[in-house]
Amino acid sequence: MRVVQVGVGSATFGRTWRKGLKEIAGVEVVGLIDASPVFLQEAREFFGVPEACCASYGSKEFYDRVQADFIIDSTPHAFHYKNALEAMRCGLNVIVVKPMSDTAATAQTMVNEAARLGRKLVIAQQIRFMEPVLQLKKLIADGVIGDIAYIQADSYFTRQGPVRDKWYQPHPLLLECAIHQFDLIRWMSGLEPDSVIADAWNMPWNEEVWGKKTAIALFQMNNGSRALFRGLSTDQPGESYPGHWEIEGTKGVLSLIKGNIWLNGERIWPAEEQREAALDLSALNAEVLKDALAYFAGGETPVLTGADNLKSLKMAFACIESSEKGSRIQL
Template sequence: MSKLKVAVIGCGSISRHRHIPEYAANANVELVAFVDPVIERAQAYAEQHGGKAYADYETMLAEVKPDAVSVCTPNAVHAPASIAAAKAGAHVLVEKPMAVTDEEAEAMIIAAKENGIHLMVGHNQRFMPPHVKAKQILKSGVLGKVLTFRTSFGHPGPDGWSVDGANSWFFRKEEAIMGAMGDLGVHKSDLIRWLLEDEVAEIGAFVGTLHKQGTDVDDNASCILRMKSGAIGTLVASWTYYKGEDNSTILWCENGVMKIGTHPDDQVIVELRNGTVERHKVGAISTNEKQLSSEVINAFVNGILSGGEPAVSGEEGRASLKVILCAFESQASGKFITVNE
């Protein structure tokens, strides 16, 4: 079987830590092109993995005609690059947030359908072992209905993570459009939708720039959510957790509580009202300091080769983005916003 010819558009940190090494490790993939406006970055990967380096994706798509692309650009470029790739007949894996408006997300989904390509959104939290285990436990019914929850994602910010540090596009509004909510909040809106198999019905939010200097993108958000099922909870995104990353979720249910990512060794803890406690060592959640395989790339490649549905569809990405967009609307209006009306 011939290998899937893959191009990576955007050669920053997410490509360096996740996309490029995971493609390189996949026996079904040949990396054929790397695109970055800082051409030296693309050239370095081309020298390392083979393939060609390009400064823009339009030229690459016309010349290379890849089978699939990863879109790892600044947020504002996600939609145009994904749509261009779809029109060129390439399958698309796009980083989150999939787009910066609901209209863009819809246009991406339409482009994928019209061109018969696989569109997947890189919501990696769904693939992390503690979250997979937590969903299995929820589905078993042992905890009963989820009543309330809190889910949080915070770290010290992209200045310590991005290839450009404090000069990163993450802090430039015209390229990022949104800050901590687009970086971390959308991970948690996607996770809570997926874990609970439920949609966010209503959201109220405080979103602001509290501490990062020289930027007008949000560095913190605290949101309150009501799900369609009636469950209520909080979602927090922060770039100012300067003393340690937090990516934890706690679900308070009819029959007990489940704690995910709250303990360094026991990644999932279930405490039932009858006094029993289960501790599950299932593997850690990836952090900026300790990168683990995301499984996103393997899921994307397997989906294309099998001809099945994308592991995280454009529709799923759009629904998770909508929650974040409504949080910004809540901050602007000072009101609770009905989601997905």
């Protein structure tokens, strides 16, 4: 399948797709889009794409010229809505990095337009493909701890906290980072949130100019259980992704700590204890790409769709609303 990558320069977003785009059979990069001439030139040389197939922005004329089947949008989320609608209205399917968009309304429109136009929308929530996450999800589905009563997910960042250089956003932790844990709460447990009460703030060492970088959220799930998320910018030891998890059920407790799974205090996976969970974004994005390609080709429902991811994204926006209003929000 023929692909255009939109946003090619970022080390943590644009460049992390290169492994999959180079190594997966059946995918060909036919176009590149980036507002930066420097990034565009570097990516053009890497992929060997003709200059005529590169542009500073997407358009119907450009997509018609390169004859792409889909786009990968790895730009900041403020641009996802425009880029996705433009591509879908030109007949292309879309992969977009998380979070899907910068408002719930624009994300809903993206999902609605995909359905209306018969296009396929995939959100690259790549932490779902981490092996410890897949193992933990399977154990929960197999019923080893019975019915879930309580979930706690902790995600720790350095004192600086999550910061996107040169781009301000009021809630970098809740929207751009915690979306991973919110998505995993749903995906691993099979439960959906009914309501949330949340708070977001800054530690004394964080500057408000970069937005709020610490948050706590307590969700009431649809089986009556509770899910607690803590995202901290701190010097305390901990991990960001997939984070430290404690999931207690009627038959026992599962823990995920530095990539190791424990059941009732006994380590059960992997065979040899890990020092930390391996976070290889390039390899994880390659898994997202393989799953999406099968979906675009008419395969079974993929691991990631826009319609499903919208439920996870709404958890983030509900947390933001709750923290600003100081009240419980219904989802």
